[in-house]
Amino acid sequence: DIDYLINVPLIKGHCQTGITCALKNLKGLIPDSEKRRFHTMGLHKPIAWLNAIIKQDLIIADGICPDPYFEEGGRPTSLNRILLGFDPVLMDCYAAQVLGYKPDEVKYIKLAQNEGIGSPLSDDSEIVNIYESIQPDETRIIQKDKKYLRIVDEADACSACYSNLVSALEKLNTSGITEKFADQICIGQAYRGYKGVIGIGNCTSCFERYLPGCPPQTEDIIRFLQEQSKNI
Ligand code: SF4
Numbered sequence: 001d002i003d004y005l006i007n008v009p010l011i012k013g014h015c016q017t018g019i020t021c022a023l024k025n026l027k028g029l030i031p032d033s034e035k036r037r038f039h040t041m042g043l044h045k046p047i048a049w050l051n052a053i054i055k056q057d058l059i060i061a062d063g064i065c066p067d068p069y070f071e072e073g074g075r076p077t078s079l080n081r082i083l084l085g086f087d088p089v090l091m092d093c094y095a096a097q098v099l100g101y102k103p104d105e106v107k108y109i110k111l112a113q114n115e116g117i118g119s120p121l122s123d124d125s126e127i128v129n130i131y132e133s134i135q136p137d138e139t140r141i142i143q144k145d146k147k148y149l150r151i152v153d154e155a156d157a158c159s160a161c162y163s164n165l166v167s168a169l170e171k172l173n174t175s176g177i178t179e180k181f182a183d184q185i186c187i188g189q190a191y192r193g194y195k196g197v198i199g200i201g202n203c204t205s206c207f208e209r210y211l212p213g214c215p216p217q218t219e220d221i222i223r224f225l226q227e228q229s230k231n232i
């Protein structure tokens with residue numbers, strides 16, 4: 001039983017869901033085995049369903065200096081804000097905007113709204129600025145179209161595995177290697193036992209060519225994909 005739940009999430013980017021804030025942070029309450037199961041279910045729906053079961057009473061979200069693009073935190077950006085609220089859907093809609101997304105681009109927010117967990121941002125939403133900085137806030141986050149992600153077939157991948165692959169592709173993209181791949185690069189627990197061509201991680205061990213690891217490290221993925229690109 002919980003008498004009163006105070007949720008203290010970070011506002012930041014996430015490689016699979018776009019953002020993470022109040023709704024996704026409740027995943028911290030469940031055991032690791034359940035977290036893995038969430039990934040096998042595609043993350044968005046179980047995040048919404050978890051919030052339908054566990055009600056949060058107060059949210060204090062830290063958006064002081066997040067990485068707006070990635071949960072690893074390698075690109076901290078000064079946004080200088082702390083949000084306090086009661087509605088996790090409204091909070092996440094606001095966080096999505098701050099991080100350069102339209103709220104409807106983050107699937108689990110809409111799913112949570114459909115579950116009756118909260119209300120989206122609208123003209124009627126009450127947002128009060130308690131502290132206005134003397135300096136005008138000119139920071140605008142623009143999410144780039146990550147075209148290189150189109151060569152990835154992700155199916156229920158763990159965050160660490162997927163984020164290592166995204167980091168590797170970001171680095172390889174600058175040298176033009178990602179454009180060479182005709183075959184999709186597969187990653188995720190849903191590929192266990194399935195055949196394919198190029199796979200990342202132990203879950204793709206039945207593929208013709210795969211990189212072992214659980215999760216494989218970014219530098220190993222870079223080396224593996226560089227090697228694969230020579231065979232194309
Ligand atoms: S290889 Fe390991 S880390 Fe990667 S998706 Fe499979 S279980 Fe998750």
